[in-house]
Amino acid sequence: MPNRTVFFVSDGTGITAETFGNSILNQFAAKPRHVRRPFIDTPEKARLVAREIDATFAAEGKRPIVFITLIDPEVHDIVALSKGLVLDMFQTFVEPLEAEFGIKSNHRVGRFDDISKNQEYTDRIEAINFALAHDDGQSAKNLDTADVILVGVSRSGKTPTSLYLAMQHGVKAANYPLIPEDFDRHALPKPLAPHKEKCFGLTIAPERLAEIRHERRPNSVYASIENCRREVAAAESMMRREGIGWLSSTHKSIEEIATTILRDIRPDRLIY
Numbered sequence: 001m002p003n004r005t006v007f008f009v010s011d012g013t014g015i016t017a018e019t020f021g022n023s024i025l026n027q028f029a030a031k032p033r034h035v036r037r038p039f040i041d042t043p044e045k046a047r048l049v050a051r052e053i054d055a056t057f058a059a060e061g062k063r064p065i066v067f068i069t070l071i072d073p074e075v076h077d078i079v080a081l082s083k084g085l086v087l088d089m090f091q092t093f094v095e096p097l098e099a100e101f102g103i104k105s106n107h108r109v110g111r112f113d114d115i116s117k118n119q120e121y122t123d124r125i126e127a128i129n130f131a132l133a134h135d136d137g138q139s140a141k142n143l144d145t146a147d148v149i150l151v152g153v154s155r156s157g158k159t160p161t162s163l164y165l166a167m168q169h170g171v172k173a174a175n176y177p178l179i180p181e182d183f184d185r186h187a188l189p190k191p192l193a194p195h196k197e198k199c200f201g202l203t204i205a206p207e208r209l210a211e212i213r214h215e216r217r218p219n220s221v222y223a224s225i226e227n228c229r230r231e232v233a234a235a236e237s238m239m240r241r242e243g244i245g246w247l248s249s250t251h252k253s254i255e256e257i258a259t260t261i262l263r264d265i266r267p268d269r270l271i272y
Helices: 013-024 043-060 075-080 089-101 119-133 158-169 180-185 193-198 205-216 225-242 256-266
Strands: 005-010 035-038 064-068 086-089 148-152 172-177 197-202 246-248
Touching: 005 013, 005 043, 005 148, 013 064, 013 180, 035 043, 035 180, 064 075, 064 089, 064 180, 075 086, 075 148, 086 089, 086 246, 119 172, 148 158, 148 193, 148 225, 148 256, 158 172, 158 256, 180 225, 193 197, 197 225
Parallel strands: 005 035, 005 064, 064 086, 148 172, 148 197, 197 246
Antiparallel strands: none
């Protein structure tokens, strides 16, 4: 969808508006230009954004789509009167919930709580540190405290998945690469054997793996399609033999992979 712009306007970070807005936009075969405008919490800032929206309308000849999460009535009204198609996410959901709960919302301008007093935030930081310390098999210490240990061949998506689990869900995720020497021994690496019940495998189509590895080490044995086929087949065989649950990351997003892991390994993290 050329020459079309979407704005995400918020009095906080804008992450909520952008995440929700993109979920809706993904239902359409469109690739509009994205503009995030966070911390719009004064009338002066609101007027600047409204002018930007109006200027975009004048330049493109089509109404910009504007997702907003704005609490202050004056700030809200200034942006709402712009020449965009304004979709108020708070009004859409908060007002019906007020009626259903029989109470008024606190109408708090979007800011994070004091992180020094937030245990959930502290847990996430600890999980991120754990993921970094246990990335790519760097350390086998404290694996007994891991929530999950991701295993798979090199470049199958273990590192981004472990970091996403840590950042979004506070899950302590280690990741450990399976290498040719492990396949020759026909056994899990020794550090993993006592924690097999915590292991979750990632595999990937050899053709996709070869593409990814060629970006890292062009024209190497490591990246050759023959080697990738060998490693993937051996890894899948090992996971089947050891009774380790696994999935293919080839066509799945990090979010989908992480949610599957939570469902299978830590279903309690899906309830909060």
